[in-house]
Amino acid sequence: MAENTPSYVMYADLKRFGRVSNYEAARLLLSGECRDGERLSPRDRIEDRTFLSRRVVNAAPGELPPDFFEDAGRAAQSLVSLMLSRRPQGAESRAAIERHYAGEAPEAMCRALRDHGIDANVYRNLVARVSAREDLAGAQRTALLLTLFLVMGCRSDPGEAVARTEDFVSRNLLSGARTAETSPGGRGQDDRAASGAGGTGLGLMRLFPDGSLRAVVYRLSEAEGGTVVGSLACEPGSITDVDADVSRRHLRIVCENGRWYAEGLGSTNGTAILAPGSDTPEPLEEPRSRRADGVAPARRRIRHGDVLLLGATTRFLVVRLAPEGA
Numbered sequence: 001m002a003e004n005t006p007s008y009v010m011y012a013d014l015k016r017f018g019r020v021s022n023y024e025a026a027r028l029l030l031s032g033e034c035r036d037g038e039r040l041s042p043r044d045r046i047e048d049r050t051f052l053s054r055r056v057v058n059a060a061p062g063e064l065p066p067d068f069f070e071d072a073g074r075a076a077q078s079l080v081s082l083m084l085s086r087r088p089q090g091a092e093s094r095a096a097i098e099r100h101y102a103g104e105a106p107e108a109m110c111r112a113l114r115d116h117g118i119d120a121n122v123y124r125n126l127v128a129r130v131s132a133r134e135d136l137a138g139a140q141r142t143a144l145l146l147t148l149f150l151v152m153g154c155r156s157d158p159g160e161a162v163a164r165t166e167d168f169v170s171r172n173l174l175s176g177a178r179t180a181e182t183s184p185g186g187r188g189q190d191d192r193a194a195s196g197a198g199g200t201g202l203g204l205m206r207l208f209p210d211g212s213l214r215a216v217v218y219r220l221s222e223a224e225g226g227t228v229v230g231s232l233a234c235e236p237g238s239i240t241d242v243d244a245d246v247s248r249r250h251l252r253i254v255c256e257n258g259r260w261y262a263e264g265l266g267s268t269n270g271t272a273i274l275a276p277g278s279d280t281p282e283p284l285e286e287p288r289s290r291r292a293d294g295v296a297p298a299r300r301r302i303r304h305g306d307v308l309l310l311g312a313t314t315r316f317l318v319v320r321l322a323p324e325g326a
Helices: 006-016 022-029 049-057 074-087 090-102 104-115 121-132 138-154 158-172
Strands: 202-207 227-229 251-256 258-262 271-274 282-285 299-302 307-310 314-320
Touching: 006 049, 006 138, 022 049, 022 074, 049 121, 074 090, 074 138, 074 158, 090 104, 090 121, 090 138, 104 121, 104 138, 121 138, 121 158, 138 158, 138 282, 258 271, 258 282, 282 299
Parallel strands: none
Antiparallel strands: 202 314, 227 251, 251 258, 258 299, 271 282, 271 307, 307 314
């Protein structure tokens, strides 16, 4: 188990960057309500330095129950105010906080999440989306970025981070954390995999424009419901290693009677499939701007050697896998 837990990374960052002590941060983050059968609330117990250090600051992911914590959004607002009070006044101070929780802080948090076996891509993708939203005022964006950082530090739950973002945006902007539309490009990559038939096991490997592959194979699920690919997909086994123009739930891949099918999920920027030996991708789901209303979800069989093209830049090579345990 890695030494630096997401909780530790959060408290260390608040202390170093925000100039907020562990005690001050815990006062804002922990609940003041007594839990069933307990005389003291989590907030009251931080007077015990051993409890604060061992149980709170260094908590492992999932070790502390949800009712240990206050609302992360309210805590974020208070922490921003506290940070600003300890910095030179002016817009640049708030901008510095926003830059930090859009860049350096998420990088450290993502490393801690990965070290503890948690998918960091959903959090990373959320940060990118929030940072790119021009309809958010600077103060809103700063508060939301810090809220996401706190959620991951306290709860290490990508699904909760998505829900927090949706709630914030719906209350403040009455629109979702939407995918920005992009222009299709770079569709004609060469496929270097040998085509072939046979075997029900398939996986995806991330393919880049220069032809290189990420040395990670994402095994596709043969269970009912299949595998969802998307920037904010939180179903078990989801694939979230995607770029910013991929929708939250962009594509589903299912196995039926030994055959594999890709299904569009109403994505913003569409999906195409490039078959081995072909120079022309076949659309699976057109971008939303080119789809007619009421069109049924698209579906197409996929095989070893195909390349899935999601949005403008995300590419996956379909590869045949040996049976698990072989």
